[in-house]
Amino acid sequence: MEKINLNEYLAANEYPGRGIAVAMAPDGRQMFIGYFIMGRSENSRNRVFDPVPERGGICTMAADPAKLEDPSLIIYNPVLTLGKTHIVTNGDQTDTIYDLMSQGKSFADALRTRTFEPDCPNYTPRISAVVYADGSYQMSILKSADGNGDSVQRYFFDYPQPVAGEGHFISTYKHNGNPIPSFEGEPLRFACPRTIGDFAHDMWSSLNVDNKVSLFARVIDLDTGESGDMIYNKYDSVCSDLDDPEEPELLPEELELLKKLDAEEK
Template sequence: MNGLNEVLADNHYPGRGVLWCRTGDGDTLGAYFLTGRSRASQARALRRTPESELIVAPSEARAHDHLRHYVAARQSGRWLVFGNGEQVATVAERLDSGLVPALALDGLDYEPDPPIFTPRLTVVADGRDAGQAWFGAARHSSGTRTATNRLTLQVSGLAPGEGVLMSTYRSDGHAVATGEPLAEVRIAAGNRSGLLEELWTSLPLQLRIAAAVFSPGGLAEADIRQAAPAQS
């Protein structure tokens, strides 16, 4: 198991990512991050709404882009839902209707952005059992098949210093490809503020947009770090 900083430092373009982990003090936390290469991607901010959601929004008012602007985290009753696209709201609504996490994550598709077909990554964390979470990934086949590959992973019993990470992309500095399905990582941070620092400093400096750390039931108190937004 490699450290979070090693895994991210080895990836020249991780895109967007979700993390579920336990810090050294025993706190179980979720995290979300954005990196971007284009001016349109970098002209975004991670904001807290009056409803205590976290949204990815344009840094300047303009028409909504459903692939770039979305609810990134929402508390839905006992469930904390976070991820990299509009599916977060869909999954939260399904949970509100009574579906269990595995079914709420079912039926999602990857993003319609050829040629890379960005995966949809979603985490559902249980506020009544702080150690338990479900990851959902909707991914394009590595071949020519267009049907969505859907991965659902239940994570529980993390020890302090353990985490699970998913990112949308993988790059060696030249080519960009869909990220690996998941990575189990070591967390060096001893507490919540340390986790945000560890995550932020592990992201590629020139591509950083925003990162947030939060706990189930505590989305209103999410810690957010962001770069000065680029002007579109």
């Protein structure tokens, strides 16, 4: 599969929906994870990412709780950490993976208990990824059979030996539409930039300005297992004191780690 320029791909795609990108940095010492959400309706756009440090992840929250309508498919934990395993998904299957892997089950075992989202006629796919301590990773998509709500198709992709400077991207949708067509084929192979800052900023900047909502990015040091997170939110939370919601939000310890990693690369 030919490598794509992920930023150009996203810039040309009005609505890929929700997307997961996993890559190994060019130096081979770090892994990058990216997850973004987009929205077309007011309910889908009324969201922010919020850190959940006690679980090593984030949750989605209503930017304005008074405007929240149906929370069932939009409020969930996109990212959780189980030991040194990093889990990222576009729905509540994050918790399914976390719970079953905690019991010794596999990534695939967990997802075989789930199906696509019940939002007829789109039947939004469930996309998921796990990144392990050694940098290997797996991805998955659970989708309907060409819009048939009675038939699920489960696809799993295994990357046991990631290549430095490369990654893979998968999204819920192929492009905008009505109904919205599901992503097709293998995860797209893309060239990875040098730093987590470039990885996150370029991806966020490439998303459609009207439809993008939030983006999360994580850098993992493969030598130490330490990680640092970045969050971009288009819409400020009602209870937030951020001066600019489009600036990346980092916890103090995460900022220190990112400074350390950037210094080592120079």
